[in-house]
Amino acid sequence: MDKISRLPDELLVKILSFLPTKVAVSTSILSKQWDLLWMWLPKLDYSTRKYSESECTRAPIIESFSLDFLASQFKPVTIRSWLLTAVSRNLREVEVSHGCNNKVLNMLPSSLYTCKSLVSLKLNGRRLLVDVPRMVSLPCLKTFLLQDVKYKNEDSLQRLLSNCPVLEDLVVEGCKGDNMVKFIVIVPSLQRLTVNILEDLDEFVMNTPSLKYFKLDYYNYKNHHCLIKRMPKLEEAYVELSFNPVYIDRFIRSITSVKRLTLCIDDVYGDGFVFDQLEHLQLCTCDEQHTSGAVIVRLLKDSPNLRVLDLFKMEYHNPIGLYTWNQPSTVPECILSSLQTFKCSGYSGRPGERDLVIYILKNANHLKTATIWFPTVDMKKELVLSSRASNACQLVFD
Structure with a gap:
């Protein structure tokens, strides 16, 4: 211990930073030299599973502060005081998790929403009540997560986001009774967006011209204001969507520049769209409304440069099954010129599925691999004996 103690304080703090917060704090009993060293740690992680209230009340100089509450022994005013102290110390990262109380708790200080140094905020x-004050300014915030929180009013989310000028990564996951009536995201700097909305909205607006990654899980069967601007830089999208076909068209129009797309929609979108950048398509064929065959045809026609077609079932969706396959009058360009990989999960041998697989094998001139999951012995024989346009195509059964 004497050799370690002779090291410079800066190096000792570096060593402590690799330890769990509670272990680092416990070193204060070693000697007077160690008494205050832990207070220079740039990152503190407090959890009610590990700490008592007295241990949490110390307030070092910090850059990262994490509070994880799985028990209800701490009063909101106590938690608020810890956050107030943390925010006053040039805080860069905050994470607050609270899921143990049936009562809505207002424990976030208003100063959290005007923290000039904050780069990452996860709630x-x-x-956990998000009560946004009139004055909001988060000039450095780049990462923002809002998961299962309750909003004070319907304008809270929009007011927050409109005052985050450099925001790059946003996650919004709703819950029942969260007071989210409007989803309005107008953030020019945003590059990654994950949205899961459980309640029907009155308004859905997106203007995110810099977006590169987009994940959306949204079901809304009532008429509502829906405006989605085109995302010209979009590279990857993962979308589960179910609502009025008019809104589906608006959404499809906004993502036509995407390169990798995972999609589940319950109706066919309209004519006039071209996915000229799309190379990798994963399409869910849960087929609750027996339209997936038509959706496949439309996407094949509209994706002239498609290289990978993957038919699968999203988690928790109904069993896979193409009930109908209406062969297009002309072979889509991507099948003739670019398709190299074809995958079909949960193959059941239904007429629609069988006809589609045989159609792909018969017409895909540049196909390299076709992977079919779970066919029976008889189904395998039928597919092996079917004609293939590509001599290089390998038929794989998993």
């Missing part, structure tokens, strides 16, 4: 808790 997680069904009963």
Whole structure:
């Protein structure tokens, strides 16, 4: 220990930073030299599973502060005081998780929403109230997560986001009774967006011209205001969508520049769209409304440069099954010139599925591999004996 103690304080703090917060704090009993060293740690992680209230009340100079509450022994005013102290110390990262109380708790200080140094803010808790003050300024915030929180009013989310001028990564996951009536995201700097909305909205607006990654899980069967601007830089999208076909068209129009697309929609979108950058398509064929065959045809026609076609079932969706396959009058360009990989999960041998697979094998001139999951012995024989346009195509059964 004497040799370690002779090291410079800066190096000792570096060593402590690799330890769990509670272990680092416990070193204060070693000697007077170690008494205050932990207070220079740039990152503190407090959890009610590990700490008592007295241990949490110390306030070092910090850059990262994490509070994880799985028990209800701490009063909101106590938690608020810790956050107030942390925010006053040039805080860069905050994470608050609270999921243990049936009562909605207002524990976030208003100063959190005007923290000039904050770069990352993560709020997680069904009963965590987001009460946004009139004055909001988060000039450095780049990462923002709002998961299972409750909003004070319907304008809270929009007011927050409109005051985050450099925001790059946003996650919004709703919960029942969260007071989210409007979803309005107008953030020119945003590059990654994950949205899961459980309640029907009155308004859905997106203007995110810099977006590169987009994940959306959204079901809304009522008429509502829906405006989605085109995302010209979009590279990857993962979308589960179910609502009025008019809104589906508006959404499809906004993502036509995407390169990798995972999609589940319950109706066919309209004519006039071209996915000229799309190379990798994963399409869910849960087929609740027996339209997936038509959706496949439309996407094949509209994706002239498609290289990978993957038919699968999203988690928790109904069993896979193409009930109908209406062969297009002309072979889509991508099948003739660019398709190299074809995958079909949960193959059941239904007429629609069988006809589609045989159609792909018969017409895909540049196909390299076709992978079919779970066919029976008889189904395998039928597919092996079917004609193939590409002599290089390998038929794989998993």
